[in-house]
Amino acid sequence: MILAAICLSDLQTPHILGGSMIVAIDGPAASGKSTVAKTLATRIGMHYLDTGAMYRSVALEALARGISLDDESAMGELARSVRIDFAYEGDAAIATTVMLNGRDVSADIRTPRIDDAVSVAARNKAVRSAMVKRQREIASTSDTVMEGRDIGTVVFPDADVKVFLTASADERARRRHVELSERGVETAADRVREGLVNRDHADSSRETAPLRPAEDAIQLDTTGMTIHDVVAAIAALVDDAR
Numbered sequence: 556m557i558l559a560a561i562c563l564s565d566l567q568t569p570h571i572l573g574g575s576m577i578v579a580i581d582g583p584a585a586s587g588k589s590t591v592a593k594t595l596a597t598r599i600g601m602h603y604l605d606t607g608a609m610y611r612s613v614a615l616e617a618l619a620r621g622i623s624l625d626d627e628s629a630m631g632e633l634a635r636s637v638r639i640d641f642a643y644e645g646d647a648a649i650a651t652t653v654m655l656n657g658r659d660v661s662a663d664i665r666t667p668r669i670d671d672a673v674s675v676a677a678r679n680k681a682v683r684s685a686m687v688k689r690q691r692e693i694a695s696t697s698d699t700v701m702e703g704r705d706i707g708t709v710v711f712p713d714a715d716v717k718v719f720l721t722a723s724a725d726e727r728a729r730r731r732h733v734e735l736s737e738r739g740v741e742t743a744a745d746r747v748r749e750g751l752v753n754r755d756h757a758d759s760s761r762e763t764a765p766l767r768p769a770e771d772a773i774q775l776d777t778t779g780m781t782i783h784d785v786v787a788a789i790a791a792l793v794d795d796a797r
């Protein structure tokens with residue numbers, strides 16, 4: 556009996572147990588995941604979950620409390636104790652607000668300071684296990700398009716659709732620079748590119764749940780593609796899976 560309980564909680568995801576439909580979208584920073592996943596979720600009528608926002612929230616709270624990002628046990632404890640929620644407005648599929656312990660941190664988690672800190676927080680095993688638990692919990696209640704780095708490999712290895720998006724480093728840096736400027740965050744373009752490349756390296760080379768495509772993921776290079784084309788391609792995969 557105990558063995559069955561351990562197997563279920565450790566290995567089986569809510570999806571495998573017959574829950575919601577999951578569309579996993581993984582890829583490096585600024586590969587187009589967020590825009591594509593949000594547009595897709597709206598188009599096919601699913602919820603959207605930004606798992607990067609959760610790691611960002613943990614990093615933000617660690618900096619606010621003066622906890623060293625390298626302190627494995629304190630960071631693990633912090634990740635288990637924070638409450639992260641996504642607030643939906645009305646019937647909207649897209650959660651516009653990220654809540655950390657009841658406080659709106661949507662803007663605070665998207666600064667260059669958090670960009671630099673988040674990879675260190677995200678490589679911590681205990682932090683990851685707390686976030687994965689919460690991600691499965693949130694997705695168990697509705698069909699969800701989830702974007703991240705390890706959705707298809709770790710969080711939902713049996714996801715109905717798995718996509719891995721890529722784009723050249725130059726194109727990704729360009730997109731991120733435009734996005735930051737639109738939000739009024741002024742940073743030098745080459746500093747943005749350097750930050751992205753460093754983060755990719757940290758995310759891909761970490762020991763726990765490194766950034767990599769699942770073996771059965773469909774890989775799409777979005778460099779020359781429009782958002783519309785990428786969304787249409789994934790929507791077709793979802794149709795086939797339904």
Ligand code: DC
Nearest residue numbers: 606607608610673674677703704705
């Ligand atoms: O998608 P993003 O740039 O907001 O992600 C922020 C960081 O969080 C990124 O450096 C990697 C990490 N992350 C992760 O390790 N696993 C996820 N599922 C999502 C994000």
